[in-house]
Amino acid sequence: MSSVFERLAGTVASNERPRVIDVDDTESDEVLDALAAETRRGLLRSTFDRPGTASALAERVDTSVQNAHYHLKTLEEAGLVEPAGVSYSEKGNEMTVYAPACDPLVFVGDAERRRPVREAVLDAVGGVGLVSLGGLAVAWGLETLDGGGVERAVAVGSAGVGDGAVGSPVGIDVAAVFVVGCVVVAIVVAVLSRC
Numbered sequence: 329m330s331s332v333f334e335r336l337a338g339t340v341a342s343n344e345r346p347r348v349i350d351v352d353d354t355e356s357d358e359v360l361d362a363l364a365a366e367t368r369r370g371l372l373r374s375t376f377d378r379p380g381t382a383s384a385l386a387e388r389v390d391t392s393v394q395n396a397h398y399h400l401k402t403l404e405e406a407g408l409v410e411p412a413g414v415s416y417s418e419k420g421n422e423m424t425v426y427a428p429a430c431d432p433l434v435f436v437g438d439a440e441r442r443r444p445v446r447e448a449v450l451d452a453v454g455g456v457g458l459v460s461l462g463g464l465a466v467a468w469g470l471e472t473l474d475g476g477g478v479e480r481a482v483a484v485g486s487a488g489v490g491d492g493a494v495g496s497p498v499g500i501d502v503a504a505v506f507v508v509g510c511v512v513v514a515i516v517v518a519v520l521s522r523c
Contacts, residue, residue, distance in 0.1 A: 346430060346431070346432050346433075347407070347429070347430035347432075347433050349433070358405075358406050358407075359406050359407070359408065359433075361406070362402050362403055362405070362406035362408060363406075363408075365399065365402075367389060367391055367395065367396075367399050368399045368402060368403055370388075370389035370391075371385050371389055371396060371399050371400060371403060371409075371426075372403055372408055372409065372428070374388045374389055375409055375426055375427055375428050376428050376431070379412050379413075379425050379426060379427035379428075380425060380426065381415050381423040381424065381425055381426070382396045382397050382400055382423065382424070382426070383396070383417075383423065385400070385426065400426055404426075404429075407429050407430070408428070408429055408430075408433070409426045409427065409428060409429055410426070410427060410428075410429040411424045411425065411426060411427075412425050412426060412427035413425040413427075
């Protein structure tokens with residue numbers, strides 16, 4: 329039986345660095361030029377879905393591996409994708425795994441708005457991260473307290489006591505405790521952000 333952290337390990341974003349680009353800046357020209365080609369946009373979207381090698385990404389967007397390499401190089405030069413690791417083919421060849429270089433990517437109208445937008449994005453990403461962390465802590469606490477029964481209760485659902493549903497042996501409504509824990513964390517984040 330996997331723990332809460334092991335079950336969620338595959339779904340947590342590995343890279344949450346926001347990139348705010350001023351449309352009037354020369355940096356935006358390079359990024360917009362890189363995104364002009366439909367294949368590049370498809371490759372970038374695919375890396376957000378799941379990082380992958382050039383061959384895996386090429387298959388997802390229905391293009392050749394050579395074409396994918398060409399477009400990935402352009403995206404990398406524009407700072408939109410980056411090497412995130414290495415994978416090995418069946419023949420033992422080393423292949424680069426590509427992932428988004430930033431998440432989210434935000435375009436702003438002028439330099440005056442760049443700093444406030446970046447700070448707002450950082451606050452939002454930080455708040456979501458804290459709420460997620462609080463939710464994980466609550467789930468971990470319930471799993472520890474319950475000895476694994478929480479996973480069974482969540483898998484079966486909350487059908488009710490009298491109809492044979494498997495529930496938490498300690499009588500805890502998992503969903504309610506999780507929601508309350510997330511609300512408490514959100515309130516703490518809101519209070520701390522005003523200080």
